Amino acid sequence: GTLNQHGYQGILQRYAIPSGLQLVGLSFVFQQDNDPKYTYSLCKGYLTKESDGVLHQMTWPPQSPDLNPIEMVWEELDHRVKEKQPTSGQHMWEFLQDCWTSIPGEAG
Numbered sequence: 001g002t003l004n005q006h007g008y009q010g011i012l013q014r015y016a017i018p019s020g021l022q023l024v025g026l027s028f029v030f031q032q033d034n035d036p037k038y039t040y041s042l043c044k045g046y047l048t049k050e051s052d053g054v055l056h057q058m059t060w061p062p063q064s065p066d067l068n069p070i071e072m073v074w075e076e077l078d079h080r081v082k083e084k085q086p087t088s089g090q091h092m093w094e095f096l097q098d099c100w101t102s103i104p105g106e107a108g
Contacts, residue, residue, distance in 0.1 A: 005042050012046060017055065031058040 020028040030047070047057060080099055086092035 009043050009046050012043065021055070029056045029058050
């Protein structure tokens with residue numbers, strides 16, 4: 001199903017925050033992007049209450065591709081597509097499959 005603010009708050013409460021604090025300790029820094037479900041008052045309130053000087057949150061600039069690793073993948077794929085200039089849907093599909101198999105560790 002679709003993740004909403006209540007589901008996300010449950011994940012924070014049951015898994016993310018306890019695991020981070022247990023695995024890393026007091027130096028744990030919680031990081032999330034600015035997806036609306038993360039910024040609802042329910043989740044913000046939980047994180048503020050939970051932090052009480054213990055949980056450190058990283059400030060994430062809105063729409064920051066530099067901090068989102070998948071954006072680098074999309075940029076590389078865009079570069080390859082523009083370079084190859086597929087001429088049909090079938091040609092694009094074959095090209096994308098070739099791109100996938102050229103990723104180290106993904107050939108199969």
